[in-house]
Amino acid sequence: MDDLRILHEMFKCFRALCCKGPPPPRPEYDVVCIGLTGAGKTSLLSRLCGESTDNIVPTTGIKHTDSPFFYVSTGADNIKKYWSRYYQGSQGVIFVLDSASSDEDLESARNELHSALQHPQLCTLPFLILANHQDKPAARAPNQIKKYFELEPLARGKRWILEGCTVDNMESVKESFGQLIGLLEDKETEPARI
Incomplete structure (x- = not known):
């Protein structure tokens, strides 16, 4: 009986020293997710939330995910005018872009990203730019995207990250989101780059 009582006391001491209760609540952030139609916004965020992507169709209109972290807006031309709301x-x-898209679509993505980086409500915010579909043969590498999108001169002084990704590699996407959270938590950091 004494051994049981000693074990119980040891367990209480262990809990007092090591288990200081539940972890503090993580802060929540309002992050807008934008990109052209077909870039993979809904697929990436669905997979990140542990949902199946088997029956995903292009989002029409505005879609709010269950997670308080994201607002997802479609890239359809008739909806883009509402992005700023x-x-x-x-x-x-x-900002999600299809790194394997046509030159024309890539130019459209470039123009939309430039507009977002210069928008008065977004220009001081951290950006995570995801070059999606890296698993496709025509995919452009992040360094090619950075050069084509002229990110160095355009985003100078801003906090941004450019990463390649694919829906089939959620670990790299989670790492990218971790970097974005780091930028959100540390508002005094130097601008991030690839």
Whole structure:
């Protein structure tokens, strides 16, 4: 009986020293996710939330995910004019582009990213730029995207990250989101680059 009582006391001491209760709540951030139609915004965020991507169809209109972390907006031309309504109150931006898209679509993505980086409500926020579909043969590497999008001169002085990704490699996407969270938590950091 004494051994049991000693074990119980040891366990109480262990809990007092090592288990200081539940971890503190993680802060929540309002992050807007934008990009052209077909870039993979819904697929990436669905996979990140542990949902199946088997029956995903292009988002029409505006879609709010269950996670408080994201607002997802479609890239359809008739909806892009409403993107700025979702910028207010955002603390960060995720821009998803299809790195294997046609030259014409890549130019459109470039123009949209330039507009977002210069928008008064977004220009001071951290950006995570995801070059999606890196698993496709025509995919451009992140360094090619950086050069083509002229990110160095355009984003000088801003906090941004450019990463390649694919829906089949969620670990790299999670790492990218971890870097974005780091930028959100540390507002005094130097600008990030690839």
